[in-house]
Amino acid sequence: MTTQHPRRRHSPAVYRRRRLAVLLVLILIAAGVWLAIAQPWSSKAQTRNAPPPVAGSTGATSLPVPTGASPSDTPTPTVEADAQPTTVPPASTPTAHAMATAAPCTPANVAVDAVTDQTTYPSGQSPKFSIRLTNHGSTDCTMNVGTTTQKFTVTSGSDTWWRSTDCQSEPSDMTVLIKAGQTVQSATPIVWDRTRSSVSTCSATTRPKAPGGGASYHLAVEIGGIASNGTAQFILY
Known part of the structure; x- marks a missing residue:
């Protein structure tokens, strides 16, 4: 068993x-x-x-100049002492987080101004134009200040004489951070040759000349979808 x-x-x-x-x-x-x-x-x-990209993770020090308009040899036009554009030091370059969290600039916190280098121009002298913008708000904001969003317009009465966008070439975008209280201006003025512009005369050797002799003109500008506060008046002789 x-x-x-x-x-x-x-x-x-x-x-x-x-x-x-x-x-x-x-x-x-x-x-x-x-x-x-x-x-x-x-x-x-x-x-x-990867984290979402931030376009142009940079602070604004100056505004780009549209191509297709003649740049001036003068670096910046003369402006009031209390409205000089500020320069952001390299140490204060904003981070991607600052760009991502800042709200877009609006007309409520950013003022845009048309700037001319003079108020009167003798015969044969070409006006030089710039854009100046100031963040009057208490917080930083972002804006596309690229040449795709810039527009310079010269009028006399109801007649539009010149638009910077008529013959502009290779426009580009550039989103930057505008700090609270900061003022920035065009890196270099653009020159108006005192002629009438149109998309059909960009390659023309001659275009109609704007009348002088004390004729009054107005410059209006726009950037980032925000139009200038009024216009800058100037006289041509």
Whole structure:
């Protein structure tokens, strides 16, 4: 007669090790499935997981100049002493976080002004135009100050004589941070050659000349979707 020995029970430690082994296998299987689906090494996954880009993560020091208009040799026009454009030192260059969290500039906190280098121009002298904007708000804001958003317009009475956008070439965007209380201005004025502009005369060698002899003209500007506060009046002789 064969004697059956009772089945020996394993210690609790053995069962714990077995459960841990099974759990580890399940974790490895789940990780393998996730790697196969997510493919974190791929360029698409890196792009998907990267923080959203911020266009032009920079502070405003000056405004770009539209191409297609003649730049002036004079770096900046003369303006009032209390309205000189400020310069942002390199140490205060805003971070991407500052750009991402700042609200867009609006007419409620940013004023745009048309600037001429003189109020009267002798015969043969060409006016030089700039844009000046000031953040009068208590917080920083962002604005696209690129040449795609800039517009200079010269009128005399109801007659529009010149638009900077008529023959503009290669416009570009540039979103910057305008700090609270900061004033910035065109890096270089653009020159009006005292002729009538139109999209059909951009390559013309001659265009109609604007009358002088004391004729009055007005400059209006726009940038970032915000129009200037009124116009700058000047006289041509």
